[in-house]
Amino acid sequence: MLEAFDLQSRIQKEDYGAIVQPLETKAGELQREIRKRGKSVIIVMEGWRGSGITRIINLLLPVLDPRGTRIFPIEEPRDIEREHILFWRFWTRLPAYGLIAIFDRSWYTSSIVERYDQQSMDELPAFAISDIINFELQIISDCNLVLKFFLHISKEEQKKRLFEIKDSPFTMQARYLKRKKELYMVGSDFKMIDRMLMKTDIPSCPWTIVEAEQMKYAYVKILKTFNSAVESWFTIKEKGVCGQDQSFLIKSLSATDDSSLLDRADLTKQYTRQEYKPILTSLQEKIRGLQIEIFRKKIPVIILFEGWDAAGKGGCIIRLAEALNPRGYVVEPIGSPNDWERIHHYLWRFYTRFPQKGHITIFDRSWYGRVLVERVEGFCTESEWQRAYHEINLMEDELIQNGTILVKFWLHIDKDEQLKRFNDRQKDPGKNWKITEEDWRNREKWDDYNIAVNDMVRKTTTTKAPWTIIPANNKYYARVAVLDTVADALIKRV
Amino acid sequence: MLEAFDLQSRIQKEDYGAIVQPLETKAGELQREIRKRGKSVIIVMEGWRGSGITRIINLLLPVLDPRGTRIFPIEEPRDIEREHILFWRFWTRLPAYGLIAIFDRSWYTSSIVERYDQQSMDELPAFAISDIINFELQIISDCNLVLKFFLHISKEEQKKRLFEIKDSPFTMQARYLKRKKELYMVGSDFKMIDRMLMKTDIPSCPWTIVEAEQMKYAYVKILKTFNSAVESWFTIKEKGVCGQDQSFLIKSLSATDDSSLLDRADLTKQYTRQEYKPILTSLQEKIRGLQIEIFRKKIPVIILFEGWDAAGKGGCIIRLAEALNPRGYVVEPIGSPNDWERIHHYLWRFYTRFPQKGHITIFDRSWYGRVLVERVEGFCTESEWQRAYHEINLMEDELIQNGTILVKFWLHIDKDEQLKRFNDRQKDPGKNWKITEEDWRNREKWDDYNIAVNDMVRKTTTTKAPWTIIPANNKYYARVAVLDTVADALIKRV
Numbered sequence: 001m002l003e004a005f006d007l008q009s010r011i012q013k014e015d016y017g018a019i020v021q022p023l024e025t026k027a028g029e030l031q032r033e034i035r036k037r038g039k040s041v042i043i044v045m046e047g048w049r050g051s052g053i054t055r056i057i058n059l060l061l062p063v064l065d066p067r068g069t070r071i072f073p074i075e076e077p078r079d080i081e082r083e084h085i086l087f088w089r090f091w092t093r094l095p096a097y098g099l100i101a102i103f104d105r106s107w108y109t110s111s112i113v114e115r116y117d118q119q120s121m122d123e124l125p126a127f128a129i130s131d132i133i134n135f136e137l138q139i140i141s142d143c144n145l146v147l148k149f150f151l152h153i154s155k156e157e158q159k160k161r162l163f164e165i166k167d168s169p170f171t172m173q174a175r176y177l178k179r180k181k182e183l184y185m186v187g188s189d190f191k192m193i194d195r196m197l198m199k200t201d202i203p204s205c206p207w208t209i210v211e212a213e214q215m216k217y218a219y220v221k222i223l224k225t226f227n228s229a230v231e232s233w234f235t236i237k238e239k240g241v242c243g244q245d246q247s248f249l250i251k252s253l254s255a256t257d258d259s260s261l262l263d264r265a266d267l268t269k270q271y272t273r274q275e276y277k278p279i280l281t282s283l284q285e286k287i288r289g290l291q292i293e294i295f296r297k298k299i300p301v302i303i304l305f306e307g308w309d310a311a312g313k314g315g316c317i318i319r320l321a322e323a324l325n326p327r328g329y330v331v332e333p334i335g336s337p338n339d340w341e342r343i344h345h346y347l348w349r350f351y352t353r354f355p356q357k358g359h360i361t362i363f364d365r366s367w368y369g370r371v372l373v374e375r376v377e378g379f380c381t382e383s384e385w386q387r388a389y390h391e392i393n394l395m396e397d398e399l400i401q402n403g404t405i406l407v408k409f410w411l412h413i414d415k416d417e418q419l420k421r422f423n424d425r426q427k428d429p430g431k432n433w434k435i436t437e438e439d440w441r442n443r444e445k446w447d448d449y450n451i452a453v454n455d456m457v458r459k460t461t462t463t464k465a466p467w468t469i470i471p472a473n474n475k476y477y478a479r480v481a482v483l484d485t486v487a488d489a490l491i492k493r494v
Numbered sequence: 495m496l497e498a499f500d501l502q503s504r505i506q507k508e509d510y511g512a513i514v515q516p517l518e519t520k521a522g523e524l525q526r527e528i529r530k531r532g533k534s535v536i537i538v539m540e541g542w543r544g545s546g547i548t549r550i551i552n553l554l555l556p557v558l559d560p561r562g563t564r565i566f567p568i569e570e571p572r573d574i575e576r577e578h579i580l581f582w583r584f585w586t587r588l589p590a591y592g593l594i595a596i597f598d599r600s601w602y603t604s605s606i607v608e609r610y611d612q613q614s615m616d617e618l619p620a621f622a623i624s625d626i627i628n629f630e631l632q633i634i635s636d637c638n639l640v641l642k643f644f645l646h647i648s649k650e651e652q653k654k655r656l657f658e659i660k661d662s663p664f665t666m667q668a669r670y671l672k673r674k675k676e677l678y679m680v681g682s683d684f685k686m687i688d689r690m691l692m693k694t695d696i697p698s699c700p701w702t703i704v705e706a707e708q709m710k711y712a713y714v715k716i717l718k719t720f721n722s723a724v725e726s727w728f729t730i731k732e733k734g735v736c737g738q739d740q741s742f743l744i745k746s747l748s749a750t751d752d753s754s755l756l757d758r759a760d761l762t763k764q765y766t767r768q769e770y771k772p773i774l775t776s777l778q779e780k781i782r783g784l785q786i787e788i789f790r791k792k793i794p795v796i797i798l799f800e801g802w803d804a805a806g807k808g809g810c811i812i813r814l815a816e817a818l819n820p821r822g823y824v825v826e827p828i829g830s831p832n833d834w835e836r837i838h839h840y841l842w843r844f845y846t847r848f849p850q851k852g853h854i855t856i857f858d859r860s861w862y863g864r865v866l867v868e869r870v871e872g873f874c875t876e877s878e879w880q881r882a883y884h885e886i887n888l889m890e891d892e893l894i895q896n897g898t899i900l901v902k903f904w905l906h907i908d909k910d911e912q913l914k915r916f917n918d919r920q921k922d923p924g925k926n927w928k929i930t931e932e933d934w935r936n937r938e939k940w941d942d943y944n945i946a947v948n949d950m951v952r953k954t955t956t957t958k959a960p961w962t963i964i965p966a967n968n969k970y971y972a973r974v975a976v977l978d979t980v981a982d983a984l985i986k987r988v
Binding site: 054057061065314317322330338341 | 816832
């Protein structure tokens with residue numbers, strides 16, 4: 001791929017001013033338009049070492065307005081970043097809508113440094129490539145624009161430049177790029193980089209190879225590409241077709257066809273209080289020990305609860321939490337997104353909450369809100385919730401591939417049981433804070449929710465991330481089943 | 495202080511259930527009430543090593559509802575935390591309004607571990623104590639509640655317990671507490687801890703010493719204290735008197751009495767474009783070199799810009815940014831807070847943006863919004879903006895004490911010049927995006943703003959953090975003055 005480019009490309013010095021001036025004005029206008037249009041532009045800057053990434057960014061920044069642009073230099077990961085899955089550090093950096101983010105080095109560099117196989121420097125492993133592509137598709141399917149530039153220079157030019165910059169303290173990435181061996185060297189890494197570029201040169205997110213021996217030429221090419229890409233992105237957005245033509249790499253892994261999955265749950269299952277107490281205590285004891293092992297082995301754990309209103313999520317979470325050392329878990333109650341979260345990709349607020357290695361995050365409701373409440377109440381478009389199944393499967397697959405234990409609960413009760421609980425809550429002065437008008441309104445839409453839940457369970461039950469349907473008409477049974485399932489999931493990995 | 499407590503305090507086992515049950519019910523009710531009332535409760539848990547902090551938290555958590563409570567175990571600081579001032583890690587953890595935060599160890603432990611003087615273990619240094627008190631007063635003056643518990647046990651009991659827990663991986667803090675020497679030992683640290691407790695036992699935020707040899711007794715005392723403190727806090731909040739009786743430790747350091755400070759600026763100062771160009775270039779070159787030194791010496795730098803609309807802040811920031819390596823600075827444009835920021839202390843969103851060591855943060859508008867736009871437009875109460883001068887002085891003093899370089903600019907133009915620029919902007923199709931209805935409305939309130947600005951400059955000009963008033967009728971002069979001031983401020987420290 002790289003070989004097709006002519007590194008002799010130059011711009012005449014005397015032509016430069018006349019060419020660059022209108023391009024910069026245009027780019028400035030487009031930047032202000034981006035702010036208004038409410039989605040973000042992510043610019044990836046990669047290139048050989050010494051190819052001039054910083055110089056290009058310094059030229060671009062005043063043009064794009066430093067107030068509307070975020071620069072993220074990717075260096076040696078922070079300790080907190082090392083304790084999360086690789087893409088956590090990029091998800092958490094995704095800019096709010098309306099902003100431009102420039103990644104000075106990116107997930108490409110991180111993937112090469114942290115994921116290549118010592119044995120074969122010719123190629124990134126397949127899972128690294130698919131994680132990269134999936135990440136970019138997640139961003140694009142949310143109607144954002146990803147622009148990827150690779151600054152290309154010759155071996156001779158690189159040698160000369162590396163000598164010039166060798167004393168700058170801002171070549172901070174150098175240490176990172178040297179972690180396993182000297183990386184991004186035109187000579188020794190040509191084949192690997194070339195293959196990486198080819199494999200990630202997907203139609204909705206192509207690479208722009210920039211001949212960078214002459215900075216003026218490189219800058220002009222980047223400005224031109226930026227301007228035309230942003231303009232055609234505006235057109236696509238206006239047509240409303242973005243996010244609809246994405247084919248994700250990984251499909252739902254093992255969807256069954258049963259349309260009444262929930263009905264299979266045997267809601268007659270129960271324990272008496274006397275039976276329940278000792279079982280609960282022994283399960284809590286077991287989980288207490290398992291948490292220590294999880295912590296020692298640095299395995300991240302996500303336990304998520306969805307279920308009908310009044311199905312007893314809170315009670316299950318408290319019983320689970322009682323078993324855990326508070327230094328190693330956190331409960332994340334998920335409501336409607338706040339306005340800061342709303343101007344990000346809808347999965348962003350979950351990525352920011354994912355556990356570090358050895359810790360447990362308990363989600364009280366979750367990203368499944370997209371295909372439940374948001375679908376039923378019309379808070380998102382049909383196209384959005386339709387593609388969410390895939391997006392969620394992708395995300396969960398990424399979590400599991402990266403070592404996370406994921407347990408998903410649907411707490412199931414029937415409509416009569418819910419009515420009984422609503423009435424009990426209403427009457428009990430110690431509990432009536434638990435019930436609101438909204439609960440009654442949701443109840444009226446039981447049938448709509450029932451369809452949504454069945455669709456959700458069917459489309460997001462994968463071999464690696466299955467749903468556990470908990471029959472919860474009897475709360476003692478439900479709590480035991482939840483703790484038992486958690487214990488089992490942990491045991492498998494310790 | 496500690497000696498006054500009887501460590502033999504016990505609760506009879508047979509009485510425990512009857513005592514604890516109503517206390518827990520009450521605490522649960524109060525927790526839900528806290529959610530509604532819209533301010534937060536911060537609970538500090540300190541105590542001798544092995545005094546049972548985790549066990550207490552585990553008892554409290556189900557009662558307070560894990561969904562409404564955040565636990566923050568304070569351990570060895572993260573690398574990103576070490577690269578900020580000490581209290582950054584606590585500011586960034588302040589919970590949103592409506593939540594309870596429990597600090598499992600806190601700024602007390604961090605201050606002891608990171609700030610005590612090797613020579614004299616009898617006492618924390620004075621600046622450490624005043625930083626602690628100032629932090630707590632900032633929280634309290636925002637009408638939040640801070641509850642501080644110290645779990646007290648005897649030397650013999652401690653010895654026994656440390657033996658029991660020595661193998662738990664969750665005694666994670668142990669490493670941190672051992673960094674310089676074994677800390678929180680009843681024998682060797684008694685005097686230091688006792689003095690620290692006494693000095694920070696301030697009326698608006700007293701310590702509760704908890705006899706913790708018997709866990710039941712300790713738990714009951716904590717519940718009782720929590721319940722009564724929260725109830726009386728509700729009463730105080732209802733009367734609307736919170737936040738008004740705070741006497742801050744550090745007053746405005748060198749306020750002058752001149753009420754027309756701005757008028758002193760000589761607005762006739764100017765450069766022609768020909769004079770300006772070479773001066774700018776040489777100043778940019780100088781700053782480029784200084785940034786490298788700042789980076790090498792790991793000094794954090796904050797440069798903030800306030801000024802009249804159209805005074806030219808953006809132009810100054812771009813010229814400054816051009817001189818800087820993008821890997822070491824960020825521009826933070828400050829508008830009205832988003833809803834997530836709004837449910838935090840108003841200084842919270844600035845603390846989260848403060849630079850790490852060696853980096854530069856440029857604030858385009860800042861925390862001074864409180865005493866400018868929020869005052870003039872009535873977005874906050876008079877009591878709030880009146881006390882903000884002190885709060886801001888405290889915060890800046892803390893920054894500087896902790897090594898930050900702080901440069902504050904007011905860009906000053908006169909009313910005629912503003913009108914001229916507004917009209918120019920309106921006419922120029924390339925610039926009219928810069929001018930809005932709001933700018934015209936603000937202009938009508940020029941006199942009100944003028945009073946506010948003069949007050950601000952007078953009350954927040956301290957010897958360590960003075961304002962630099964930049965005469966900005968001539969934009970070339972202004973840019974040179976800004977870059978010159980920045981260069982001077984940096985040179986003093988490298």
